[in-house]
Amino acid sequence: MAEWLDDFLFTYETLIHALGIHGLLALSMYCVMALGQLSLGQAAFMGLGAYTGALLTLKLGLPFWLVLPISALVPALVALIIGGPTLRLSGVYLAIATIALGEVLRVLYINAESLTGGALGLSGIPQKASLGLVYGLLALCIAGFWAIGRSKIGRAMEAMREDEMAAGVMGVNLPLYKLGALVASAMLAGLAGSLAAHSNSFIGPNEYGFETAVTILSFALLGGIGTPIAPVVGAVVLTALPEVLRPLADFRLVINGLIIVLAVLFLPRGIVPFRLRRAP
Amino acid sequence: MSALLSARGLTMQFRGLLAVNAVDVEVAAGSVHGIIGPNGAGKTTFFNLISGLLRPTSGTLTLDGRDVTALPPYARTRMGLARTFQNIRMFADMSVLENVMTGMHTRLKAPGWSAVLRLPGFRAEEHAAKADAMELLEFVGLADKANGRSGSLAYGEQRRLEIARALASRPRLLLLDEPAAGMNPAETRELAVLLKQLGQRDVSLLLVEHDMGFVMDLCDRITVLNFGRKIAEGGPREIRNDPAVIEAYLGSKVAERLAKAHGA
Numbered sequence: 001m002a003e004w005l006d007d008f009l010f011t012y013e014t015l016i017h018a019l020g021i022h023g024l025l026a027l028s029m030y031c032v033m034a035l036g037q038l039s040l041g042q043a044a045f046m047g048l049g050a051y052t053g054a055l056l057t058l059k060l061g062l063p064f065w066l067v068l069p070i071s072a073l074v075p076a077l078v079a080l081i082i083g084g085p086t087l088r089l090s091g092v093y094l095a096i097a098t099i100a101l102g103e104v105l106r107v108l109y110i111n112a113e114s115l116t117g118g119a120l121g122l123s124g125i126p127q128k129a130s131l132g133l134v135y136g137l138l139a140l141c142i143a144g145f146w147a148i149g150r151s152k153i154g155r156a157m158e159a160m161r162e163d164e165m166a167a168g169v170m171g172v173n174l175p176l177y178k179l180g181a182l183v184a185s186a187m188l189a190g191l192a193g194s195l196a197a198h199s200n201s202f203i204g205p206n207e208y209g210f211e212t213a214v215t216i217l218s219f220a221l222l223g224g225i226g227t228p229i230a231p232v233v234g235a236v237v238l239t240a241l242p243e244v245l246r247p248l249a250d251f252r253l254v255i256n257g258l259i260i261v262l263a264v265l266f267l268p269r270g271i272v273p274f275r276l277r278r279a280p
Numbered sequence: 281m282s283a284l285l286s287a288r289g290l291t292m293q294f295r296g297l298l299a300v301n302a303v304d305v306e307v308a309a310g311s312v313h314g315i316i317g318p319n320g321a322g323k324t325t326f327f328n329l330i331s332g333l334l335r336p337t338s339g340t341l342t343l344d345g346r347d348v349t350a351l352p353p354y355a356r357t358r359m360g361l362a363r364t365f366q367n368i369r370m371f372a373d374m375s376v377l378e379n380v381m382t383g384m385h386t387r388l389k390a391p392g393w394s395a396v397l398r399l400p401g402f403r404a405e406e407h408a409a410k411a412d413a414m415e416l417l418e419f420v421g422l423a424d425k426a427n428g429r430s431g432s433l434a435y436g437e438q439r440r441l442e443i444a445r446a447l448a449s450r451p452r453l454l455l456l457d458e459p460a461a462g463m464n465p466a467e468t469r470e471l472a473v474l475l476k477q478l479g480q481r482d483v484s485l486l487l488v489e490h491d492m493g494f495v496m497d498l499c500d501r502i503t504v505l506n507f508g509r510k511i512a513e514g515g516p517r518e519i520r521n522d523p524a525v526i527e528a529y530l531g532s533k534v535a536e537r538l539a540k541a542h543g544a
Contacts, residue, residue, distance in 0.1 A: 022333055069495075134531065144396050147395055147397075147398060148392060151406070152381070152382075152384070152390075153395065155374070155378055155381055156382065156385055158373070158374060159382045162372060162373060162374070163338065163371060166365065166369040166371070168333075168352070168353040169331060169353045169354075169357065169363055170383050170385050170445070170450055171354045171358055171385045172354055175352075
């Protein structure tokens with residue numbers, strides 16, 4: 001490998017990892033928003049995946065190939081359980097209910113000290129999430145969503161986003177689609193959480209709160225939800241921006257915020273505004 | 281003829297308002313059934329009860345002999361019911377063709393994983409679906425606009441696209457909520473020609489409409505609602521001469537005067 005590339009990877013390894021993981025989180029957001037739903041539970045599901053993964057590795061020493069699917073399944077199960085009652089809610093009400101889930105879990109992580117390490121979190125998690133794995137999974141997910149988007153499921157999702165009542169009359173099983181999307185998005189967020197835990201080597205109870213939920217939402221808001229790639233682009237921009245703006249020192253967060261505000265105001269469909277082509 | 285749809289004692293109460301009050305309606309298979317009545321008579325509420333957007337306060341609804349009173353809209357679609365809306369509800373950003381293909385949702389059976397893997401079965405089904413959709417667009421005269429954005433269609437075209445989209449599920453009963461609303465006389469005539477051909481596709485029609493000429497020309501049987509109650513039912517000729525109907529539309533004074541004029 002060229003020396004400069006080696007240098008580059010060494011310096012920015014954390015950032016490159018974060019880009020891929022945030023891409024997965026953005027897809028998890030896309031999964032619900034593509035149906036016109038607004039969930040703020042992505043951070044909570046991510047946390048569940050992270051804690052599940054970390055505990056399985058640290059306490060049980062399970063192999064990573066087994067840890068990853070389980071840390072996707074646990075949040076999926078939780079999504080399945082909370083899905084029934086919460087999916088009767090829509091719009092901001094669903095968002096509020098899912099924020100509450102994050103808060104409940106945070107309190108749980110802090111108080112279940114013997115298991116979760118309490119406020120100190122869990123540390124010393126081995127770094128098992130290789131770059132190849134993170135980006136391989138990301139590519140696989142984008143391709144999967146793209147293919148689904150070009151089938152009757154994709155048409156039904158877009159129809160729900162445009163007019164839920166009309167979509168129901170067309171024969172789309174609305175409750176099933178909403179629950180399916182929530183469960184799939186929880187799996188993705190859990191996967192991302194577990195990958196993050198196995199690349200940062202530390203997780204804490206306050207990493208998966210409201211702030212993270214809003215950050216994940218902003219990936220999809222900035223990128224758009226017309227295609228699966230759009231929210232990923234949003235995630236990449238928002239993750240890389242603070243680094244790119246580093247020379248601005250103290251002003252960097254101001255500029256960061258300004259860019260988001262301008263994008264939302266002037267690009268309501270996101271910076272990748274195209275819709276999925278279903279070429280005949 | 282057997283009843284394709286039958287409503288018995290269908291009642292919908294919104295707090296103090298009885299929007300639909302103990303209405304009995306039977307739609308025969310192969311017929312064109314009209315529902316008329318003055319504004320606020322409960323026609324749209326009645327439609328929403330039939331398509332499942334509202335759950336009735338009391339009464340039962342059977343489709344093809346099966347009780348559907350408690351079924352959500354998507355389940356009724358699967359059983360052969362389709363509808364259009366009074367205020368058009370397009371999937372505006374989607375193309376004209378995609379709108380029609382969305383209407384096929386209940387008919388397409390290829391599972392999600394076959395779509396992810398792009399298996400031959402999935403491809404064949406999509407291919408056939410597209411051909412079907414094009415045929416329907418041909419039928420309503422929109423084939424040349426298939427790849428355009430549906431939200432950009434003219435008003436009358438959107439109405440016809442809604443009909444094509446509803447037909448895509450291969451319904452046995454199609455509910456049309458004011459299909460001629462906002463159309464000019466020429467467009468209305470074209471629409472009537474189109475709807476008359478639906479009998480050949482084995483589709484029965486239940487329609488709400490204000491344009492009396494259109495209703496009288498098209499319908500075999502007409503139900504008249506007023507203040508949520510059924511006040512008359514019969515063929516177009518009977519309805520036209522029914523005193524209760526004339527009174528509902530024109531008021532009691534005019535009805536009396538007309539009756540006198542006829543008597544004299």
